[in-house]
Amino acid sequence: MEMRLNKNQIDHLAFMTVRNLIKEEKIIAENKNKLVEDLANIITEEFQREDKLDQEVREILNKHMEKIRKENIEYQTLFRMIKTKLAKERDIVL
DSSP states (O other): OOOOOOHHHHHHHHHHHHHHHHHTTSOOOSOHHHHHHHHHHHHHHHHHHHHHHHHHHHHHHHHTHHHHHHTTOOHHHHHHHHHHHHHHHTTOOO
16 A cells, blocks of 8 residues: 655655754755755655656556456556556656
């Protein structure tokens, strides 16, 4: 089962990431709040890209559903294979 982060969780993740990078002196931030906001937006955009990819994979599989059933191919395995291949081609981090 897939677990998604809600907006509060994404905001918290971005905040903790920025805080830890600053604390560990990996980055210097003039505007910490802007950096947190930008990181939260990037994380959200990546989730949206993955959602779009999932929909595209479902559409591909639906077009071939009869063959998948006839050949007794496991849907989830095929879904993961196609998703992984497309993600790599499109530089989407899963």
